[in-house]
Amino acid sequence: MVERLSAEARKSALKGLSGWAETPGREAIARIFVFKDFNEAFGFMSRAALVAEKNDHHPEWRNVYKTVEVVLATHDASGVTARDIELAKAMNAIASQFGVT
């Protein structure tokens, strides 16, 4: 099982993750991505879904037209782990290809 990050390790990892922040009242990290339109928002989700499925680590996310709100946490560890940081990084890389940084 992958280990839950300490508050310090979480903060340190977030420093390198553009747009991500801690979720108030919950041990999780979150980012809101805003794209040009639904086509790009769902394009982002489709690519991220493939990464999530491949790594067997899935996001909680909400889509309203061009906006995608993502929350990442590792259920088994009751907190944020390296797997969340990895998925957040992959999502940032995908979003940047749509010009969202």
Add this chain to the structure above:
Amino acid sequence: MVERLSAEARKSALKGLSGWAETPGREAIARIFVFKDFNEAFGFMSRAALVAEKNDHHPEWRNVYKTVEVVLATHDASGVTARDIELAKAMNAIASQFGVT
């Protein structure tokens, strides 16, 4: 512009829509779909996204692993319209192909 349904017309349309209900505190309709796994949940979302984009009428939706929560309303009409009922029907038809009825 497509016309907002009256409370009566909304209730009547919902009778034919398995799983859908009014959203408390908001003029919208909602359904929670529960699939077998993420593959099927995102497969459902992908097919529904194509329908939404084709009709230029998009859902608000949230996905957590195998669950997809959908809320439909027509922003321009500040309520539920025939376009929401149509999308709800299309979503039910797609979900039923995954065995979710």
